[in-house]
Amino acid sequence: MTEKQHVSGSYWLQTAPGGADRPVLEDDLAVDVAVIGAGVAGLSTAWELARAGRSVAVLEAGRVAAGVTGHTTAKVTALHTLIYDKLRRTRGAEGARLYARSQSEAIEHAAGIVAELGVDCDWETRSAYTYVVDPGRADELRAEAAAAKEAGLPASFVTETGLPFPVAGAVRVTGQAQFHPRKYLLALAEDLEARGGRIFEHTTVQGLHEGTPCRVSAGTGATVTARDVVVATHYPVFDRALLFARLSPRRELVVAGRIEGERDPDGMYITPDEGTRSVRTAPLDGDSGDRLLIVTGEHFTPGTGDARERFDRLSAWAGEHFPGVDLTYAWATQDIDPTDTVPMVGPMHPGARHTYVASGFGGWGMSGGMMAGRLLAAQITGEECAWSGLYDPRRLLTAVREAPAFLKTQAEVARHFVGDRLRPTPPVDALPPGEGAVVRVGGERLAVYRDDAGALHAVSARCTHLGCLVGFNAAERAWECPCHGSRFGTDGHVVQGPATKPLEQRDI
Incomplete structure (x- = not known):
């Protein structure tokens, strides 16, 4: 970064x-x-x-x-990547219609609240797009567009978008919205x-x-x-x-920066490719006409891998597709996926x-x-x-609708619950400033962080929710549980649930 x-x-x-x-x-x-x-x-x-x-x-x-x-990223849309063709197969045509209707009516209701209360929240009407660049996936998008239209959305399959690069195909749904949440x-x-x-x-x-x-x-x-x-x-x-x-946590990264108004892609975009890439803009204060470009992606399980490398990949993608944009913001969000x-x-x-x-x-x-x-x-x-x-x-x-995803989710939790306890740990002395790691001290696994001044801070590595071992997110300097997504500060305080109690302090 x-x-x-x-x-x-x-x-x-x-x-x-x-x-x-x-x-x-x-x-x-x-x-x-x-x-x-x-x-x-x-x-x-x-x-x-x-x-x-x-x-x-x-x-x-x-x-x-x-x-x-x-x-x-504050998209207010009923087009949820690729969902309607799946719903049509797993919940039937009526289930897909109810999903589309419930989401669409929620958007209309929120627009009514904005008007009723006079809320200045940058509410803008935009089309939403799910796109692919791989021609081999174009038929998948055609099926999604047909399913979304059958479900009652103003959906169509298109090959032209406002993005500054070609796409193999996209589902477009008009009349969606974005805002300042x-x-x-x-x-x-x-x-x-x-x-x-x-x-x-x-x-x-x-x-x-x-x-x-x-x-x-x-x-x-x-x-x-x-x-x-x-x-x-x-x-x-x-x-x-x-x-x-039946729920699994997923973390995603966001980078954002100023872009000239004439380069606005004029829509809300997402692709399931490349570890997900999502693009939209938001209005900026002032009379310049510039907007804030917001790019999201690089989803991963909390507490795993190097988030800094993921930020670098996302920034590189944004720079390649929107050259010259100065990325002055970066943050992360967390989503919860149901197995069905x-x-x-x-x-x-x-x-x-x-x-x-x-x-x-x-x-x-x-x-x-x-x-x-x-x-x-x-x-x-x-x-x-x-x-x-x-x-x-x-x-x-x-079994047909949910069991495969359910079993995959439980296998992942079991892998972390057992496998993370068998993984070798680094020596405390090897920990550089600004880094954290789970180490074994006196038979117990501790989450140890060395601050920029060189001082060590240790807490129990056992998540207070259900006992999985946490991992360190160096980009956000936080301890994260890969099983259910609880997040803690370097001193152990709860940043995000489901845990409600801090990691226990330890001396080192």
Whole structure:
């Protein structure tokens, strides 16, 4: 990575810092609904419920819209790479239509919210494209375009795009959108509070008691009593239905920089090739007409490989295809993939009566989170929703639809859980400044980081979620769990769940 490419914060966070912190939950509270997580799914759900007259409390371990949602590429589209041909085969034509309808209506609903609240969030209508450069994959794109059109989207197969390089074919869906996610969600949070909703930041939830009513316990010792509870923490912090076995974490990198307005490719693009490449632009402040080019890709399992090399590859690709762009931003995001492609939104487990979950958006959390907010609000208020069954987390595992991906996911978790404990470790003395590694000290594996001044910092290498060993991400200077995606700072504090407790400190 070049010196200018840093990962200290995303463009969205830097251009919408969010003002003063909201309070920490310190006193017991009683509400109709407790929502855990203040990303797009959690805030969308809370806002819909407050508008329906429910009293709502949102509990966020960090800051509003500063986690995964604050690091997204912020495409608001129903075209999710290559999904409709697969859905047509695995869920039938009706399942594909329900998926397209639910995502499209979520986008329309969000556009209505922007207009209703007068939100200045750079909302722009754009066409979305899934493209390939390999002629051998063109028929795959033709099938996807036909399936998406059959599902009800304004889709077509094209061979010309606004990209500055030729493509073998692309699926184009018109009338999609892109926006500044943090500006949108901060406005949603303010309106939620104006409607009587409560938002608590820096409040980690550590316990959930299901009952009538439910009780949510925070790390501060305070308890929220609620009739209904929604777990919208990206990766569920509670697993009452073995959802962990059906979800896998995936990390992706983002680089961005200024581009002249006349070079704007005028669309949102993604290809499944080359470890995924995604391209879009965003408006920049000022009268120059320049825009921010945003390039995403290089997906990988958290805690594995060298993220710096991946940043270099992504930057090189951006420089090759958009020469002269000065890449001044670099950050990373994390996605959760369900084993059967469809997100899990609804009752948490077969016996759940008042607990709900939203997870597994597979990289499409903007439209998915907006959809989840409407779906969960409908279920909690007793309204009918045509696509409840499609997204139901209690859906059964089927050999045809999900078993191969399920087995692959579990094999990967087992490989890390066992194999990482057998891997030889480097000596502590060989660790250079700014680097970290899992080392064996006195029969225990420790996660050891040497800071730029040369001082060593050691914590247990055992993830506090389910016990896998963490790996070091040198580009972001973080410990990451390859099994379920928990992330920790070099001092062991939780950066991202599902872990809720820090890595234990060790002396070295």
